[in-house]
Amino acid sequence: MQRYFVPESNWQENQVIITGDDVHHITRVMRMDVKDKIICNHPNGKSCVCEITAKDDDQVVTTIITWQKENVELPVYVTIAQGLPKGDKLELILQKGTELGAASFIPFQAARSIVKWDEKKASKKLSRLRKIAKEASEQSHRTLLPIVEDITTFPELLMTSDTYQHRFVAYEETTRGLPSKKLSHYFQKIQPGEHVCICIGPEGGFSDSEIEQFKQHEFTFIRLGPRILRTETAALYALASLSYYFEEME
């Protein structure tokens, strides 16, 4: 069944009203009509099966049939802080990271980020990234929509980092043989419900100064397996291995 994230203001006692782009998707793309059913996701993470009771060009009115008991969200809140990469790699990271259960994304301007986003470009890019995250959430049947934060500077990233119980940096030199504990050593310390931040550099990695500042803010340097991963693969490894640890171990 097709799934839509519906903002809180569109929920009434027994009805959910669909507005905006989703009206076009429901009526034109999916060609649904009165009596057809969809799943509506509430921003609080709950979801329900709804039946379409009326539609016009501006809105689709649905009636709530049953609330669902679902549990497809990662039991930890994972934030991927990604140094701006080249080209459309950030879109790939957002899409795949959403499928793999990330709770939020912070794109930040790293010292070695080659692209610079001015205000106009950032606003356009961010709205595209948020659309990608919404679509990927719907397709992967998630009940929570990951947050895509505004573009952040490195000092801002450090300043907000103490809101996470666990702060990690994926660091190439750790893969290259700098002494490091294995990932499970750090995963075992994470409790369900806690917030985890994983920082990933752009193509050129982090600068010496950034590494120094991470140390001062008590980030933990981790490796993601023994092979050198491209920047856009690192987030996916981190999320898949956290999913394995929390969701696929007996």
Added chain:
Amino acid sequence: MQRYFVPESNWQENQVIITGDDVHHITRVMRMDVKDKIICNHPNGKSCVCEITAKDDDQVVTTIITWQKENVELPVYVTIAQGLPKGDKLELILQKGTELGAASFIPFQAARSIVKWDEKKASKKLSRLRKIAKEASEQSHRTLLPIVEDITTFPELLMTSDTYQHRFVAYEETTRGLPSKKLSHYFQKIQPGEHVCICIGPEGGFSDSEIEQFKQHEFTFIRLGPRILRTETAALYALASLSYYFEEME
């Protein structure tokens, strides 16, 4: 240090001769010269640091300086059998799957594959995919080059499947709640050195008939976390979680 996979015929007792496209890469792209060093990978998985001793337009002659003690290969041989997906998704799967340690890839024509590869298209596509796998291996500092098999039919895939000790199918209905054991249940049965095949359907998943035939050939149906993954994300989840299990657990 830049890394190159060199075919067996180019190895002599103390020398490695680079020919083909890599000559251009070494001399023009990397602008290396006599006395510069590179890493040469032998097809047997060993690698050595080599110094360039001579070069012309057709070849680069290098002398072996030291053999390396490296262990960056996944301790199990993982084959990703991928139902042909749309667009350039197979390239993404090959590139990321190589970074994540896959030993080989089998692209196969699934019942619901929308693209059909005729002979001419297949030959062009395969040589491109093999180039992608070689470059991704070099970039991720692997010592083995994954094999990209020729395009295969579904019956051929089944026929060769008994060469693997472990045969898995990523099956959407398992994610959707069909009773299934967790991944770790199956991973625990895999011993280092064994061969594992993971079959992944195209966008529309496997047909009922394909599922039936997998059952007859005693494939195990697995889920890859509780969220529905796109076809190109499934291989990456499987490889990352196997890497975590075999390489990142204390």
